[in-house]
Amino acid sequence: MKILLIFIYITVYLFNSISCQQLYANFLPYQNSQCENESFGIGMSIAVGNCINGIGSMAGIENDLNWYLFINALRVGIKEFDPIDQDCSGNFTNFYSFKNSTCTITPPFLGYIASNYSAAVKGGLPLNQQYSRFFITNQPYYGLPNSITQVYSKYKNNNCSNTKNLLYSIFISDSLEIQFNQNSTSPTTTTISSISYQCDSNNDANQDICKNQSSCNNILVSTNCKENNLKEEIYCKNN
Ligand SMILES: *[C@@H]1O[C@H](CO)[C@@H](O)[C@H](O)[C@H]1NC(C)=O
Ligand SMILES: *[C@@H]1O[C@H](CO)[C@@H](O)[C@H](O)[C@H]1NC(C)=O
Numbered sequence: 001m002k003i004l005l006i007f008i009y010i011t012v013y014l015f016n017s018i019s020c021q022q023l024y025a026n027f028l029p030y031q032n033s034q035c036e037n038e039s040f041g042i043g044m045s046i047a048v049g050n051c052i053n054g055i056g057s058m059a060g061i062e063n064d065l066n067w068y069l070f071i072n073a074l075r076v077g078i079k080e081f082d083p084i085d086q087d088c089s090g091n092f093t094n095f096y097s098f099k100n101s102t103c104t105i106t107p108p109f110l111g112y113i114a115s116n117y118s119a120a121v122k123g124g125l126p127l128n129q130q131y132s133r134f135f136i137t138n139q140p141y142y143g144l145p146n147s148i149t150q151v152y153s154k155y156k157n158n159n160c161s162n163t164k165n166l167l168y169s170i171f172i173s174d175s176l177e178i179q180f181n182q183n184s185t186s187p188t189t190t191t192i193s194s195i196s197y198q199c200d201s202n203n204d205a206n207q208d209i210c211k212n213q214s215s216c217n218n219i220l221v222s223t224n225c226k227e228n229n230l231k232e233e234i235y236c237k238n239n
């Protein structure tokens, strides 16, 4: 009896210590459907177990979808919720599931840009046809290995030095350009023709936002938790 109790105690303890660990769903971006060659594009690292709103908006891409991610053994389950369901409490409207380490089409975390022709990575694929290699980890990715990236991280509170507070982190390859087709009817694309993401010589994150080829606006977007009350951090990283 005593041994059985000890066994149960150890089992419960082990189960709790495993399930209490924060896990992250990571999407390492590629511009081909085989996830071959260099990782390039817009990647994400998302803490599972939270209702997450508007992932793309931090990077200047319209987005009002809501998401809830969970992990079951070696798979992630991803529930997509309508814009009005901001606490992810209703029925999900789409569901995705990926196995660790596979190459998959990236779910539309960045925005509901449904048409192939409304926005694309310059020299790459449409925003709704991006591919990622998916990984489960117990530490988030802040940027891609061996490259320069802009990192946009959203936290649950204003302590950005504590990884446990992270909701999600987006990382964008340096000098990536998104081109919007102004013929499309989506709100972003009628006002912006392109956004390019650049890390400057001070290692600050910049966005060059163009209305058309001759009218661009360069803005410095780097920020840290101390400077504002937005629970976010933006910087350039050379991993
Ligand atoms: C990957 O790189 C190799 C060598 O440069 C090239 O032959 C191949 O087509 C590339 N794959 C893709 C999917 O771009
Ligand atoms: C969710 O789906 C169930 C079963 O289809 C339905 O009965 C219920 O009304 C739905 N709830 C909402 C909030 O749409």
Ligand SMILES: *[C@@H]1O[C@H](CO)[C@@H](O)[C@H](O)[C@H]1NC(C)=O
Residues within 6 Å of the ligand: 074, 100, 101, 135, 136, 137
């Ligand atoms: C996912 O796959 C990677 C690469 O194959 C591996 O290193 C990692 O341990 C796997 N993660 C889990 C949670 O099994």
Ligand SMILES: *[C@@H]1O[C@H](CO)[C@@H](O)[C@H](O)[C@H]1NC(C)=O
Residues within 6 Å of the ligand: 116, 129
């Ligand atoms: C979008 O592009 C994909 C891949 O290039 C293609 O399979 C699909 O048919 C296209 N969809 C439309 C609506 O053109």
Ligand SMILES: *[C@@H]1O[C@H](CO)[C@@H](O)[C@H](O)[C@H]1NC(C)=O
Residues within 6 Å of the ligand: 159, 161, 162
């Ligand atoms: C932020 O989190 C770190 C790491 O857990 C902790 O050491 C630090 O005291 C926290 N700062 C504030 C202001 O709460």
Ligand SMILES: *[C@@H]1O[C@H](CO)[C@@H](O)[C@H](O)[C@H]1NC(C)=O
Residues within 6 Å of the ligand: 181, 183
């Ligand atoms: C936008 O529409 C115009 C007029 O219909 C057409 O000439 C042009 O090729 C279209 N541009 C793109 C990028 O689809």
Ligand SMILES: *[C@@H]1O[C@H](CO)[C@@H](O)[C@H](O)[C@H]1NC(C)=O
Residues within 6 Å of the ligand: 211, 212, 213, 214, 215
């Ligand atoms: C580009 O946008 C600016 C500001 O909106 C406008 O004044 C200019 O005429 C536009 N140029 C072209 C070629 O459309």
